[in-house]
Amino acid sequence: MNKSVYASPDQVSETKRHILTVLVDNEPGVLARVIGMFSGRGYNIDSLNVAEVSNDENISRITIVTHGTSEVVSQIEKQLLRIVPVHSVTNLDQEGNSVEAEVALVYIYISETNKKKVYQLCDLYRARKIENENNTTIFEIAGASERVNRFIKEINEITKVEIVRSGPVAISSIKKNEEE
Amino acid sequence: MNNEITGAEIVLKSLAEQGVEVVFGYPGGAVLPIYDTLFKQNSIKHVLVRQEGGAIHAAEGYARSTGKTGVVLVTSGPGATNVVTGLTDAMMDSVPIVCITGQVPQHLIGSDAFQECDTTGITRPCTKHNYLVKDVNKLSSVFHEAFTIAQNGRPGPVLIDIPKDVQFASGTYEEKNKIIIPSHRLFEPSPDFEKNKIEEAVELISKAKKPIFYIGGGCINSGPKASTLVREFINMVGSPVTMTLMGLGVVGSSDKNSLGMLGMHGMYEANMAMHECDVMINIGARFDDRVTGRLDAFSPNSKKIHIDIDESNINKTINVDVPIIGDVKQVVEKMITVWKEKKFQIDDKALKLWWDKINKWKQVDCLNYNNEGKQIKPQYAVQRLYELTKNTKTFITTEVGQHQMWAAQFYKFEEPNRWLTSGGLGTMGYGFPAAIGAQVGHPDALVVDIAGDASILMNIQEMSTAVQYRLPVKIFILNNEYMGMVRQWQELLHGGRYSESYTDSLPDFVKLAESYKAVGLRAKTTDELDDVITQMIETKNTVIADIWVTKEENCFPMIQSGSAHNEMMLSKDQKQDKKSAEKGKILV
Numbered sequence: 001m002n003k004s005v006y007a008s009p010d011q012v013s014e015t016k017r018h019i020l021t022v023l024v025d026n027e028p029g030v031l032a033r034v035i036g037m038f039s040g041r042g043y044n045i046d047s048l049n050v051a052e053v054s055n056d057e058n059i060s061r062i063t064i065v066t067h068g069t070s071e072v073v074s075q076i077e078k079q080l081l082r083i084v085p086v087h088s089v090t091n092l093d094q095e096g097n098s099v100e101a102e103v104a105l106v107y108i109y110i111s112e113t114n115k116k117k118v119y120q121l122c123d124l125y126r127a128r129k130i131e132n133e134n135n136t137t138i139f140e141i142a143g144a145s146e147r148v149n150r151f152i153k154e155i156n157e158i159t160k161v162e163i164v165r166s167g168p169v170a171i172s173s174i175k176k177n178e179e180e
Numbered sequence: 181m182n183n184e185i186t187g188a189e190i191v192l193k194s195l196a197e198q199g200v201e202v203v204f205g206y207p208g209g210a211v212l213p214i215y216d217t218l219f220k221q222n223s224i225k226h227v228l229v230r231q232e233g234g235a236i237h238a239a240e241g242y243a244r245s246t247g248k249t250g251v252v253l254v255t256s257g258p259g260a261t262n263v264v265t266g267l268t269d270a271m272m273d274s275v276p277i278v279c280i281t282g283q284v285p286q287h288l289i290g291s292d293a294f295q296e297c298d299t300t301g302i303t304r305p306c307t308k309h310n311y312l313v314k315d316v317n318k319l320s321s322v323f324h325e326a327f328t329i330a331q332n333g334r335p336g337p338v339l340i341d342i343p344k345d346v347q348f349a350s351g352t353y354e355e356k357n358k359i360i361i362p363s364h365r366l367f368e369p370s371p372d373f374e375k376n377k378i379e380e381a382v383e384l385i386s387k388a389k390k391p392i393f394y395i396g397g398g399c400i401n402s403g404p405k406a407s408t409l410v411r412e413f414i415n416m417v418g419s420p421v422t423m424t425l426m427g428l429g430v431v432g433s434s435d436k437n438s439l440g441m442l443g444m445h446g447m448y449e450a451n452m453a454m455h456e457c458d459v460m461i462n463i464g465a466r467f468d469d470r471v472t473g474r475l476d477a478f479s480p481n482s483k484k485i486h487i488d489i490d491e492s493n494i495n496k497t498i499n500v501d502v503p504i505i506g507d508v509k510q511v512v513e514k515m516i517t518v519w520k521e522k523k524f525q526i527d528d529k530a531l532k533l534w535w536d537k538i539n540k541w542k543q544v545d546c547l548n549y550n551n552e553g554k555q556i557k558p559q560y561a562v563q564r565l566y567e568l569t570k571n572t573k574t575f576i577t578t579e580v581g582q583h584q585m586w587a588a589q590f591y592k593f594e595e596p597n598r599w600l601t602s603g604g605l606g607t608m609g610y611g612f613p614a615a616i617g618a619q620v621g622h623p624d625a626l627v628v629d630i631a632g633d634a635s636i637l638m639n640i641q642e643m644s645t646a647v648q649y650r651l652p653v654k655i656f657i658l659n660n661e662y663m664g665m666v667r668q669w670q671e672l673l674h675g676g677r678y679s680e681s682y683t684d685s686l687p688d689f690v691k692l693a694e695s696y697k698a699v700g701l702r703a704k705t706t707d708e709l710d711d712v713i714t715q716m717i718e719t720k721n722t723v724i725a726d727i728w729v730t731k732e733e734n735c736f737p738m739i740q741s742g743s744a745h746n747e748m749m750l751s752k753d754q755k756q757d758k759k760s761a762e763k764g765k766i767l768v
Contacts, residue, residue, distance in 0.1 A: 025365075028312065033304060040305050071495065078492035084309040084329060087364045 013069040017046070019092040019100060019170045020077065022062040025085035026052055033083050034062060043076050044068065047167030059087065063169045092170050100170035104148050105130070106155065107162040108137045114159045121158065125151045144168075184350040187316045187342065188213040191280065194323035196223055197356050200251050202242065202620055203227070204235040208255025209295060210282025213347035215253075227620060227649060230641040232259050234613040236266025237639070240275045241617030244600045245575055247403060249330050250617065252279040257295030260341075261302065265607060267337045268306040272604025273426065274401055276335035278326050279307075285345040286314060299341045308336035314343070316351030324359045333367025334490040335401055367489065369506045378511065381461070381485045381502045382518045388459035389530035391419040394442065394471075397426025397603070398464020398489060400596045402508035407596045409512040410463060411435070416519060417526055420538055422450035424465050425588055426603045433592035439538065443471040444739050445585040448546035448748055449538055451737075454479050455745040456537070462486045464508045467498040468604070469768075477744030487511050546737045546750055547589055554705040558583065558658045558729040561709060562590040562630065565656060568713045574626045575618045577601065579611040579635030582664035582735045587630040609638025612655060616642060619651040626654070626717060633659040634683050643696040646722040654716050655724045657689060660731045668734045672752075673765050689726035698722035741767035 024030045031050055038045050046065040053061045066076060073091065080089045092098040106127070108118055118137070122129070127141040141151050145168050155161055185193070191214050195203070202225045207215045218226055229235040232254045239250025250270075254263055260281040270277045284293040300312045309329050311322050319342070326338040385391060393414050399406050407430045414421050414437050421431050422442040431438050442450040451473075454460065460482045465471070467486075472478045475497060484500040486493075487508060494503040504511055518524075549559050562583075576591055577600040578584040584601055593599050600618060602610040615629040629636075636657055646653050658664075666681040690700030699719050703712040709727070716725045738749045742764025 029300060029304065029310075032301070036305055075492065075496060078494070082490070082492055084365050 013071060015067055015069055016073075016093070017065065017067045018073045019098070019168065020064045020066065020073075020080070021090045021092060021170065021172075022064065022080055023087040024060050024062060024083075025087070026058040026060040027085055030060070030083075030085045031062070033085070034064075034080065037079050037083065038064075038066075038076075041079060043072065047165075049167045049169050063167070065168055090172065092172060097173045098170050099173050100145070100168045101143055102145055102148060102166050102168040103140065103142045104152065104163055104165045106139045106141065106152070108139060108155065109160040110137045111159070117158050118155065121151070121154055127151065184352055186213065186217070187319055187347040187349050187351060188217040190316065190319045190351060190353050191323070191342070191347070192217050192221060192224065193353050194320050195251065198249070198323070198327045200224055200249070203251045203253050204229055204238045204242070204617065205253030206230075206232050206235055206255070206259060208257075208259050208282065210256035210284060210344050211253060211259075211280075211347075212282075213344065214280070214282070214342075226253075227616075228645065229613065229616075230644050231639070232262035233265055233609070234616070234639050234642045234645065236263045236270070236277065236279065237607070237610050237613035238617035238620070238642075238645075239277055239279075240266065240270055240273075240610075241577060241600050241614030242621045243275050243277060243617075244273075244400075244614075245597055245618040246621040247597065248621075249276040249278055249327060252277065254279070255282045255295065256284055256299065257297045259295075260297055260299040264302060264306060265605075267303055267339065269602055269605040269607045269610065270337040271306050271308065273602065274335045274397065275337065276330040277337035278323075278330050279337060279339045281339060281341045282347070283312065283341045283343040286343045287345070289343065299339070303339050306337070307339045310339040310341065312341045312343075313346055316346050316349040319346065319351065320354045321359045324354075324356045325361050325365070328361055328366065334398075369510070374504050374506060374511075375514075377502055377504045378514050379518055381504060382515050382522070382524065384459055384483055384485060384502060385417060385419075385461060386519070386522075386524035386526055388419070388457075389527055390453075390456060390458040390534045391417060391526070391531075392439075392453050392457040392460055393417075393419055393421035394454065394460055394462045394465055395421060395423045395427040395430045396463065396465025397424065398487075399427055399430040399508050400464075402464065402489075404596060406464075406507075406509040406512065407431075409509060409516065413512050413516050413519070416516065418528075418531055419461075419526075420453055420535070422446070422454065424468070424471055424603070425601060427465060428588060428599045429593035429596040432594040434594060441588050443468075444473070445589065445735055445737065446471075446739075447589075448544050448737050448750065449541035451739065451745040451748055452541045453538055457482045460484045462488075462500070463512065464488065466490075466493045467496070469497070472498065473739045473747075474742060474744045477746075479745070544750065546748070549733075549736075554707070555730045556703060556706050556709055556727060558586050558660065558727075558733055559590055560706065561656075561658055561703075561727050561729060562586050564709055565628065565630070565713055566591045568710065569626060569628065569717060572626045572717070573622075573624075574598065574628060575600065575615070575622065577611040577615040577618060577627070577629045579629070579631045579638070580606045580608045581632045581635060581666075582660075582668065582733075583630055583632040583635075583658040585665075585735045586658070591630070608635040612636060612639050612653070613642050613645075615653045615655075616646055616649075616651055619646075619653050620649070627652075628654045628656050631655055631657045632664060633657055633661060633686055633689075634663040637683075637687075640692070643693070643698060643722065647696050647698050651722060652720055653722050655722075656713075656716070657724065657726050658729050659686075659689070659726055660729050660733070661686060662731060664733075665735070667732070671732075671734070672740065689724050693722070693724035696722070698724065700724050700726065702726045702728070704728045740764050
């Protein structure tokens with residue numbers, strides 16, 4: 001689909017989830033430029049993650065999960081590249097080989113009646129209990145978003161929880177010429 | 181270290197090293213240190229406008245008529261917000277601008293200080309890039325990068341926001357050639373330069389039976405050499421060529437291959453040829469909705485070649501077969517080389533048949549209008565203006581609306597950079613300040629703003645500027661007492677309900693001119709028209725020529741919104757079919 005006011009009806013490709021990795025100069029306003037491009041042009045951000053990845057070069061890595069047809073996503077990539085501090089944009093789905101993971105922290109409302117079930121489920125998903133000073137039950141689960149989704153669904157069926165998720169980060173798994 | 185100078189001095193030194201001759205601006209609290217430094221030097225001229233919006237359009241007019249970068253200097257808060265329209269305009273039409281804004285001192289940022297606003301936040305989407313400079317030692321490198329970014333690749337506006345304390349602080353100046361800009365921050369064509377694609381494109385052109393070149397503003401931005409090369413290549417092929425509103429002048433109007441402008445108010449033959457061509461060569465245009473009309477019926481049977489410096493324009497609205505990313509001048513030069521090397525020759529017989537067909541379309545005479553009676557038709561006014569100015573070096577600017585389209589249709593441009601109009605954003609009030617900028621860049625040329633009575637009032641305060649700097653700009657108002665294009669759409673699409681489109685209580689433009697100590701002229705009938713135009717041209721002063729034209733003239737031909745290229749409306753009597761009219765009504 002295109003973005004013209006005279007929209008063309010012959011939409012061909014289907015809407016899919018895409019993970020984009022954007023390398024940017026770590027300078028003020030760069031995240032606002034990226035997010036502003038998405039909102040200004042009416043694209044979707046399902047999740048977004050940003051962190052500095054190298055101290056020497058001052059480069060940050062932004063991971064954006066979006067959805068759209070391949071035409072829309074290719075347009076997103078090109079629009080991102082127009083932003084001056086953007087080094088590169090990689091569509092990890094197009095590369096085919098990538099691994100992704102995210103982290104969720106889950107505060108679990110626990111009682112004598114549900115305690116056993118909660119711990120069993122956490123065990124099953126290999127969620128790790130995080131010790132804290134207030135001695136409340138907080139679990140950490142990491143892995144593919146799918147897995148985290150399932151865990152959250154099941155724990156929700158047992159008890160009330162409060163959740164925070166990092167959103168996925170992803171990296172290409174294609175073999176590169178490793179130095180040293 | 182005693183070679184430290186103040187931030188304000190660094191600003192002026194950077195501008196001087198960048199070869200800036202003139203700055204358009206308006207002072208205020210947060211830029212006083214820069215204005216103080218400006219006062220102490222003579223190399224850079226300052227043009228004081230009467231509203232910041234005028235400054236940026238003037239800088240645009242200067243940039244587009246000279247090919248240089250336009251520079252704007254305004255204060256914080258309202259100074260900055262007033263340039264937002266102009267920045268967006270420059271962004272849409274790819275005009276190189278560097279805009280300097282003052283900012284409150286750093287310790288006040290975020291405190292809702294007097295005349296504070298988040299300038300970089302507000303202007304982020306309407307600039308190519310912007311900076312808030314917090315360190316005086318980075319000021320010169322920011323300036324040099326800003327000028328490079330404004331001009332590099334697809335040109336555009338860049339804004340530099342400088343807090344007042346940074347203007348006062350002392351720091352070191354770094355020269356232009358000492359600044360290294362990382363390559364990812366600039367557009368650089370790939371080293372092998374799309375060689376295969378160029379060969380593929382040229383071969384495709386050589387096999388065309390019904391080719392058409394579709395030329396846009398990118399050819400003008402690529403410099404005068406690009407226009408020469410484009411003309412040369414089109415001549416070699418012998419193909420018809422049509423231009424967008426932004427591309428007028430790349431190929432001369434009198435050129436035998438030129439079909440004139442295409443699009444919503446373009447020529448019948450140009451649009452029909454676009455619809456029926458088998459190979460379309462888009463050079464520096466972006467398939468704007470004003471050009472394409474209904475997308476699913478846009479040139480259905482053609483292979484499309486698209487040359488653009490901005491990759492995001494490729495496949496944005498129209499899918500193309502051969503995309504080439506690069507600068508027009510370089511790409512077309514390579515295309516000519518390939519054409520000659522491979523001794524390509526187009527099928528002459530097929531080409532002749534194609535021209536025969538086009539010549540039949542030309543016989544429709546789509547610009548025909550009824551020119552009876554004593555009342556001046558707006559089309560006739562532009563025609564006479566052209567006839568009486570064609571032998572002078574003339575720059576034409578326009579506002580936005582019917583007069584703009586009549587100017588595009590009836591004024592014949594033979595050279596690039598002579599036609600300055602707000603195409604992408606469609607900014608009413610653009611033309612007069614742009615004419616001031618063009619006149620500053622070309623003191624001896626004739627600069628005419630073809631205006632409407634409604635548009636001209638949007639920046640009429642710049643009369644003071646024009647008179648103060650003795651700029652003999654001519655304002656040629658096609659006065660029909662209406663916002664003509666709004667009225668036309670209301671007539672065609674909204675049942676003739678002219679909601680708020682009549683401009684009541686217009687000023688007496690002759691007296692208005694005189695009150696600014698300029699010259700006011702008026703033509704009420706066709707008998708007076710030539711005299712008024714001649715007098716206007718001969719007057720060595722700022723002139724407003726108030727041309728009273730027929731009030732309810734419509735601009736034709738027209739592709740109504742929701743229609744295709746081959747569904748042009750040639751006159752009022754030819755109604756759009758109801759279904760597409762309803763669908764088209766929601767479009768802009």
